[in-house]
Structure formats: C-alpha cells, structure tokens
Amino acid sequence: MSKEKKTVLKSGDLWVEVNAFGGELSxxxxxxxxxxxxxxxxxxxxxRHAPILFPFVGKCYEKSYxxxxxxxxxPTQHGFARDMEFTKLSETENEVWYELRDSEKTxxxxxxxxxxxxxxxxxxxxxRVMWKVVNEGDEELLFMIGGHPAFMIxxxxxxxxxxxxxxxxxxxxxQAPDADGYENPALSGTLSLQDGRVDIxxxxxxxxxxxxxxxxEVTKAELLVKENPYITIDCEGFPYLAVxxxxxxxxxxxxxxxxxxxxxxxxxxxxxxxxxIVTLAAHETFKTEYTIEVHEVIEVN
Numbered sequence: 001m002s003k004e005k006k007t008v009l010k011s012g013d014l015w016v017e018v019n020a021f022g023g024e025l026s027x028x029x030x031x032x033x034x035x036x037x038x039x040x041x042x043x044x045x046x047x048r049h050a051p052i053l054f055p056f057v058g059k060c061y062e063k064s065y066x067x068x069x070x071x072x073x074x075p076t077q078h079g080f081a082r083d084m085e086f087t088k089l090s091e092t093e094n095e096v097w098y099e100l101r102d103s104e105k106t107x108x109x110x111x112x113x114x115x116x117x118x119x120x121x122x123x124x125x126x127x128r129v130m131w132k133v134v135n136e137g138d139e140e141l142l143f144m145i146g147g148h149p150a151f152m153i154x155x156x157x158x159x160x161x162x163x164x165x166x167x168x169x170x171x172x173x174x175q176a177p178d179a180d181g182y183e184n185p186a187l188s189g190t191l192s193l194q195d196g197r198v199d200i201x202x203x204x205x206x207x208x209x210x211x212x213x214x215x216x217e218v219t220k221a222e223l224l225v226k227e228n229p230y231i232t233i234d235c236e237g238f239p240y241l242a243v244x245x246x247x248x249x250x251x252x253x254x255x256x257x258x259x260x261x262x263x264x265x266x267x268x269x270x271x272x273x274x275x276x277i278v279t280l281a282a283h284e285t286f287k288t289e290y291t292i293e294v295h296e297v298i299e300v301n
Contacts, residue, residue: 007096009122016122023086023098023118025050037294039150039252050149051082055110057146058262059181067271095121113137130289141280142271144260150252151231154297163224165197168217176208182265205247212242221255232293257290
C-alpha cells in the first residue's frame, strides 16, 4: 500500500491531511493565508511530520529491554507504529480514525496483544488528536505513547524570532537526553521563565538537545513568533512535554506530549520498572487526547 494514501479533513480555516502510513498527521495548511503549518518531511532535514510514538517513547538502553526475564530487541527509537500501515476505521468530513493491531511481526519485538486507534478531528482552527490503546490480552499491557508534531517557522521569521510560553509562570524543571539519546540525570536543570515565557536565543538547544518537562507540570505550551501567538498545544494530564529541534539546520520546532520517556543510560531493569511506563489491565482501554490550535498568523516580514 502506498505511503501517500491520505485522508483530507477541511474546515473554513484549515486543510488537514492524515496518512494511513504510520497513522500520521501529515499536513496542516492555513487556508486563509495559504501558509503551511506542519513540517513538510523534507528527507534532507527530517523525514517525518508528526509521528506517533508507540509502544515506546525514545530509546531503549542498548536497543533492547527486559520483560519477564526475556530480552527483546527494539532497534529503533520511538517504537514501530510510525513505520507501519494503519487501517482506516471511519471517516467523515472533519474526523478520521485509523487502527494498528498486533501481528506476528510486532510480537517478535513486543509480546503484547493490542489495538492502537488514532483519531483526528478538525474543529475550526483547532485539531483534536485522540488515542485509544486497547489491551486485547489476558495480562497487563505495558506501553508508552507520544506525539511528535513539528511546526514550521513562518516565512519571514527565524528560530530566534520564536518564544515558548507555558502555563507555569516562573520556572520549569527539565530532563534531557545525552548525545546517544539516553536520559542522563547530570543533564537535568531548571528553565527560568518570565511570566511563563522564554525566548529561543542562540545556543538554547545546545544547553539541552531536547527539553523534557516532567511531573505533568506543563498542561499548555505555545509558540509565539515575533510576539504573536502561533501554535497552542493543550496537553492536560500528560506526564511529559518535550520541545525539540536542531538549532542550526531545522526550520521547525516540535512540541511533543508524551506518556513515557527515553530510557536512562544504564537502565537494565524489567520493563515495568522503566520510568514513564503505562500499565493497562487485561481487556481495558486507555484513552487520551491533546489539541493543536493554529492561530491566525500576522504578517511577520
């Protein structure tokens, strides 16, 4: 099946596309300004738009993990869902649902029976991203899930015209991965805020390659461009929110709501002991959602 099999959702304000491959949000176009909001997945820079991270967020230490005394290989970070074909469950003019089920292939790496359902609903200038994880087995299901949307820096602006604004006013604790993608407590720190805001200045993403805010402290995160609201992510209830780009080369900023996080360097314990793991009882369903609001962009030239 083609990686370009997409569903289009429309409102008077936005045009949204969702790809069957990876169940991935692949386009947000502001119909009023003809501005592309979501990153275009240029393979020369970063070949994704907004991948779904499942059943892991980040890397497993040394590309493997331990479950009930058995070692399983997980060679890629962020799990496998982002690289698999989903099946469309339903579609209306403004909402679509896709599903991924476990298979013989997935059970080689991840020995759980599951259904992952991903929904997108467009409501004017707001896009609702909805997830359901169904435990199809008779034992606990252990998993992580996360979003990874990348938002284009508008034409006429640069990364250093962008500010971050959070619901917290003074400071936020963050964790950060090392150069190999493992959490390292020595790299954690505090990000100072002024009335909830911090400007992205030169070297901001050298201090932390990825800022991972924990303890469910971030319930709302915004991108401002030249003082103007651009993107708002509402992620109340999510334990983690990550902010990432590569400062010198990437013309976008990712705001990433997560249930889970990268493994700590040196972690070799059982999967159930890994920080951020979600435990779902047999035959139960986990549900969550976050929203993306696209503000009307003022001319930034």
